[in-house]
Amino acid sequence: MTLLLGPFKQALTLRGLNQAGALSDKDLEIIPDAGVEVADGRIQAVKPYKECSGKKQECGGVVLPGFVDAHSHLCYGGDRAGDYALKLQGKSYHEISKMGGGILKTVNDTLSEQDLKKLLEERLNKLSRYGITTCEVKSGYGLSVESELSLLKTIKDVKSSVDVIPTCLAAHTCPLNYTPEDYIEELIHNFPRFKKLVNRLDIFADKGGFEIALAKLYLAEGKKAGFALTLHADQFTRGGALLAAEMGAVSADHLEVSETEDFLALKAANVVPVMLPGACLGLGIPFPKARLALDLGLPLAIASDTNPGSSPMGNLIAEASLLGIYEKLSNAELFSGLTFRGARALQLSDRGRLVQGMKAHFAIFDCNDYREIFYYQGSLHAKTLSFK
């Protein structure tokens, strides 16, 4: 049976926009007074409402493809409000970790949390207000083979209207009782067990995480084991983006300190750059060079990095809007970063544009004009619709 959604004031389809590089708003396809026909969980047509048919489901406002958050750490216990208070007093991320905060504090809070699955479910259910219909979720707050496997099971088993893409980030930082070399070796040894649960492998290849040489060994073994690779790269020190390019990773995420050379290496190796403005806002550090990356021809994706430490805000629209106003990104570039380019960072080619055959995942905003969405800098909330 065909469903007819609408009449919408506008449908912003993102049809025809280039996969990579700078984009201009004049290339945006905007269909006024639009209807969307849906059947079997797929979009059948997006066109003027009066030309549509199907069983009516009334909706209004502005409709876009559901947003894809390609990088999050939503599976955690506790909070780091204490860390944030220290940041406000001028302490750095690394100083706070040495004072007993940081990732290891969240590992303790996560391991002592009684109902992690419920917490994760509640967090995923809140994402619809930001228009998110697909969300990547990393492990990383277990830091032992058994607890990382258990976090990945929780992430996979969670029930939510959001499509969840799990990623193994067992190599988030080195646990206290190990040398980095021994911990990495133990993780590699257990790759077959991880591979049964998850296809994506991440590592924090930076100060506070793992050295580049060790990350290289880990990723090379991960590739052999059949994982798609992604990295936390160039957040504090350079080297991770070049490693992502060398290893043929799917994406390189963060890139706060990346320069032209790093971006060109990512481009040549077809690695998607994912920028995480929420982590800059949470740490009080400058935004990555998003304008430069787009002008160099890269397919910039924008994601939330939501986590209790570096990126607590969780409002992806506010984060993208602020990156946009400081880095001078067009609406076309921002929406592409949250939709089909985000999907590409997760190797998903079936979503991210309102065109025939794509998954029927929608972000719907109660406004008259798509430009209001970033204009209100995150205070205009969305609703989502996802058809299976």
Ligand code: NIG
């Ligand atoms: O993406 N930098 C490493 N990992 C996270 C932060 C995790 C945390 O501080 O709990 C990030 O920023």
Ligand code: FE
């Ligand atoms: Fe992250």
